[in-house]
Amino acid sequence: MIIALAGGVGGAKLAQGLAAVLSPKDLKIIVNTGDDFTHMGLFISPDIDTVTYTLAGLNNKELGWGLTGETWYFMDALERLGGDTWFRLGDQDLATHIERTKRLKDQNLSQITADFCQRLGVKHPVIPMTDDSVQTVVETDIGTLPFQEYFVQHQCQPKFKSVRYEGIEKARPHPEFLAALADPELEAVILCPSNPLLSLRPILGIPGVTNALAKCTAPIVAVSPFIGGKAVKGPAAKIMTELNLPITPAGLISLYDDLLEDGLLDGLVIDTADVDQTDKLERPVIHAANTLMNSLEDSKRLAEQVLEFAAKVKRS
Amino acid sequence: MIIALAGGVGGAKLAQGLAAVLSPKDLKIIVNTGDDFTHMGLFISPDIDTVTYTLAGLNNKELGWGLTGETWYFMDALERLGGDTWFRLGDQDLATHIERTKRLKDQNLSQITADFCQRLGVKHPVIPMTDDSVQTVVETDIGTLPFQEYFVQHQCQPKFKSVRYEGIEKARPHPEFLAALADPELEAVILCPSNPLLSLRPILGIPGVTNALAKCTAPIVAVSPFIGGKAVKGPAAKIMTELNLPITPAGLISLYDDLLEDGLLDGLVIDTADVDQTDKLERPVIHAANTLMNSLEDSKRLAEQVLEFAAKVKRS
Numbered sequence: 001m002i003i004a005l006a007g008g009v010g011g012a013k014l015a016q017g018l019a020a021v022l023s024p025k026d027l028k029i030i031v032n033t034g035d036d037f038t039h040m041g042l043f044i045s046p047d048i049d050t051v052t053y054t055l056a057g058l059n060n061k062e063l064g065w066g067l068t069g070e071t072w073y074f075m076d077a078l079e080r081l082g083g084d085t086w087f088r089l090g091d092q093d094l095a096t097h098i099e100r101t102k103r104l105k106d107q108n109l110s111q112i113t114a115d116f117c118q119r120l121g122v123k124h125p126v127i128p129m130t131d132d133s134v135q136t137v138v139e140t141d142i143g144t145l146p147f148q149e150y151f152v153q154h155q156c157q158p159k160f161k162s163v164r165y166e167g168i169e170k171a172r173p174h175p176e177f178l179a180a181l182a183d184p185e186l187e188a189v190i191l192c193p194s195n196p197l198l199s200l201r202p203i204l205g206i207p208g209v210t211n212a213l214a215k216c217t218a219p220i221v222a223v224s225p226f227i228g229g230k231a232v233k234g235p236a237a238k239i240m241t242e243l244n245l246p247i248t249p250a251g252l253i254s255l256y257d258d259l260l261e262d263g264l265l266d267g268l269v270i271d272t273a274d275v276d277q278t279d280k281l282e283r284p285v286i287h288a289a290n291t292l293m294n295s296l297e298d299s300k301r302l303a304e305q306v307l308e309f310a311a312k313v314k315r316s
Numbered sequence: 317m318i319i320a321l322a323g324g325v326g327g328a329k330l331a332q333g334l335a336a337v338l339s340p341k342d343l344k345i346i347v348n349t350g351d352d353f354t355h356m357g358l359f360i361s362p363d364i365d366t367v368t369y370t371l372a373g374l375n376n377k378e379l380g381w382g383l384t385g386e387t388w389y390f391m392d393a394l395e396r397l398g399g400d401t402w403f404r405l406g407d408q409d410l411a412t413h414i415e416r417t418k419r420l421k422d423q424n425l426s427q428i429t430a431d432f433c434q435r436l437g438v439k440h441p442v443i444p445m446t447d448d449s450v451q452t453v454v455e456t457d458i459g460t461l462p463f464q465e466y467f468v469q470h471q472c473q474p475k476f477k478s479v480r481y482e483g484i485e486k487a488r489p490h491p492e493f494l495a496a497l498a499d500p501e502l503e504a505v506i507l508c509p510s511n512p513l514l515s516l517r518p519i520l521g522i523p524g525v526t527n528a529l530a531k532c533t534a535p536i537v538a539v540s541p542f543i544g545g546k547a548v549k550g551p552a553a554k555i556m557t558e559l560n561l562p563i564t565p566a567g568l569i570s571l572y573d574d575l576l577e578d579g580l581l582d583g584l585v586i587d588t589a590d591v592d593q594t595d596k597l598e599r600p601v602i603h604a605a606n607t608l609m610n611s612l613e614d615s616k617r618l619a620e621q622v623l624e625f626a627a628k629v630k631r632s
């Protein structure tokens with residue numbers, strides 16, 4: 001059994017590859033919810049939706065987010081009424097947010113996600129990292145910004161200084177996440193190629209998660225989101241530069257130092273474009289692969305390689 | 317200056333005709349809000365929207381409700397997620413409900429309506445009968461039904477026994493409505509051809525309204541929603557039958573007896589198809605016209621006739 005920790009697009013792509021090669025009972029996809037926010041009265045869970053839509057084969061490949069075949073009649077009408085238009089809500093996507101917001105009165109996010117997955121034909125479990133509220137907040141040169149304002153409204157333009165996850169100290173890891181970490185059948189924990197600071201650290205930072213990782217005997221393997229010193233998508237590389245960190249395997253690993261100390265990170269899959277950057281590293285064990293995922297075939301191939309590599313890596 | 321009391325489609329059509337022949341300062345359209353309800357977390361004000369969309373020339377003539385050129389991508393996606401689909405929310409229409417629901421935290425319904433009207437190019441004032449909550453509830457043979465459940469979910473099929481307007485005893489007429497009723501420039505109060513029980517009685521029943529009507533010197537003129545013993549649209553005729561009332565001018569007037577006593581209703585415009593039904597009536601003064609409105613030209617012609625008639629009718 002495999003645990004995959006995922007954020008948005010990159011994580012969703014590898015999760016889709018893993019789902020293509022593993023049975024539903026052999027994969028638990030734990031998703032970041034630090035980006036969740038309430039907009040116009042609607043509770044929006046961007047990473048949950050990206051993972052769910054991608055696994056359902058309904059993701060919009062042109063935009064890189066949202067639903068395929070999306071239309072924008074709502075947004076046009078909203079603009080006519082003088083509404084906020086910085087966060088683009090597609091007509092179909094709106095159904096997810098409105099229905100979820102309605103159900104949150106009686107159900108928690110993970111129950112709703114499980115039902116949506118079933119209705120959209122997603123068989124592999126998509127599990128929010130927590131059902132408690134965690135809010136990713138970014139400190140920038142123009143002030144404190146809730147994640148979506150930094151990410152969408154300001155298009156990641158402000159200079160990144162630091163990040164915090166409000167409420168994380170009181171959040172409880174999802175019980176299925178903890179149970180999977182303690183499961184003797186667990187074969188690997190995979191950190192998907194999502195943003196380390198914005199997507200993966202919120203998951204790893206929930207009280208109890210690193211303890212459970214330290215106790216489990218399965219190796220922890222990260223997949224780098226960088227190719228040739230650049231991020232495939234999103235602000236990861238820009239943030240590394242603003243934090244004066246090299247966009248290398250060592251720079252990436254340094255982002256986990258405090259959480260995954262004592263060599264907890266056992267393996268790292270990097271892109272073949274970055275093999276010349278690895279010579280000074282003893283741990284983790286490095287595996288080079290073509291990490292670019294432009295199709296389901298790419299995702300499946302990478303998933304197979306990651307699983308093969310993870311099977312060989314031992315806990316230190 | 318003219319006050320028009322309006323509910324949904326029929327009222328909106330005559331209001332549109334009145335707006336075509338009167339300047340914005342000479343017409344106040346007071347709209348029923350007893351049908352307002354919260355659905356999926358969204359505050360929906362059907363009559364306000366019907367009147368606003370109609371005056372903006374954006375009403376959907378095929379459906380008889382909602383916006384022209386409406387699309388249904390949201391509803392299809394909602395159905396896929398197992399959401400409630402009995403109340404049809406179009407993609408463009410959703411923008412009205414979401415933006416209004418958001419603004420209701422800081423503004424009242426009339427402020428929001430005024431802004432939406434301005435943005436949609438509606439120059440004549442559309443004024444909610446009250447900014448307080450009034451909920452029309454129907455007693456039927458299958459039990460108590462909130463108005464929209466009776467009207468939309470059950471398609472008016474249950475047998476109508478009685479109606480009440482919850483909260484009306486604490487509601488305050490909109491200040492502009494009261495001010496218009498007390499305005500010495502007021503020339504007529506027109507009860508548009510809306511459902512007497514479901515649209516007009518909620519307006520007339522707000523404490524203070526009938527007193528103000530009794531004090532004003534302008535005539536009160538109703539336009540019948542019936543043609544040849546049938547309602548043009550909606551359940552008005554079915555309800556009359558279920559209440560054992562004749563679908564005649566006398567039957568219609570009897571619905572106002574308790575509110576507009578002592579001959580407060582000065583004039584009644586009926587359809588030419590119903591002239592043979594009027595012989596026993598002394599008050600109100602009757603005027604027969606072609607009341608069917610299939611086009612803006614029809615609405616304008618009827619509005620002109622109603623205004624001409626109202627100018628001749630005296631207070632009893």
